[in-house]
Ligand code: LP5
């Protein structure tokens with residue numbers, strides 16, 4: 001049994017090389033896997049399932065074929081693609097995961113999260129998150145014309161980039177107490193997340209000898225994925 005995890009590909013029209021690398025990953029590495037977990041920010045921005053994205057059509061077809069061939073696909077929302085909906089997931093044959101999901105792996109249970117929830121020192125972001133995760137707010141946003149949604153998203157990206165430049169590095173990382181608390185609440189040994197773009201394997205996250213946190217990397221000049229089977233897990237990176 002082989003299971004794969006990726007996050008933070010930030011797929012966008014301006015970086016066809018990353019889309020190509022993902023297509024290659026799906027056709028090559030993922031075809032030998034039993035399941036592929038997409039843990040958020042797969043897309044740079046998602047403003048509704050109804051918005052045509054011709055540049056990703058081959059990718060959507062490949063994901064669909066992969067799921068039809070028996071590799072189970074799971075999708076968890078990130079802070080860029082939290083508006084991915086049922087319609088799109090049905091199209092590619094993926095199942096949506098809750099924002100904190102317990103999965104049973106060949107090496108034991110693990111908790112899966114995008115990771116933005118753990119950045120509790122980033123008060124501005126957490127406030128913003130509460131707003132945009134509100135179903136009523138989302139319904140209203142999705143009822144706006146595509147052009148207007150696009151312009152709001154662009155404005156938001158600009159605000160986010162500006163604010164991030166003013167934030168300290170620490171604020172934008174996970175809070176250690178938030179990490180310990182989710183591990184303890186779930187009574188679990190392993191947490192897998194992305195979002196921070198700081199790929200690493202951290203040990204002793206709950207206390208000495210207890211609590212491992214795997215951070216997936218973002219795809220830019222290299223790709224990152226976590227592979228898990230009966231023998232353990234490996235965080236893999238390859239040049240794009
Ligand atoms: O994404 P990244 O890594 O740059 O930064 C994130 C946090 N920022 C975000 C915002 C996204 O980048 C926006 C992209 C949305 C794409 C599509 C959404 C479609 C819906 C549109 C909804 C309006 O997630 C950033 C974190 C950082 O990670 C690290 O964790 O710090 O958080 C912020 O930048 C949030 C700001 O601190 C607060 C934002 C205030 C927004 C003010 C309202 C502007 C409204 C504009 C519309 C009229």
Ligand code: MN
Nearest residue numbers: 041078079195
């Ligand atoms: Mn993110």
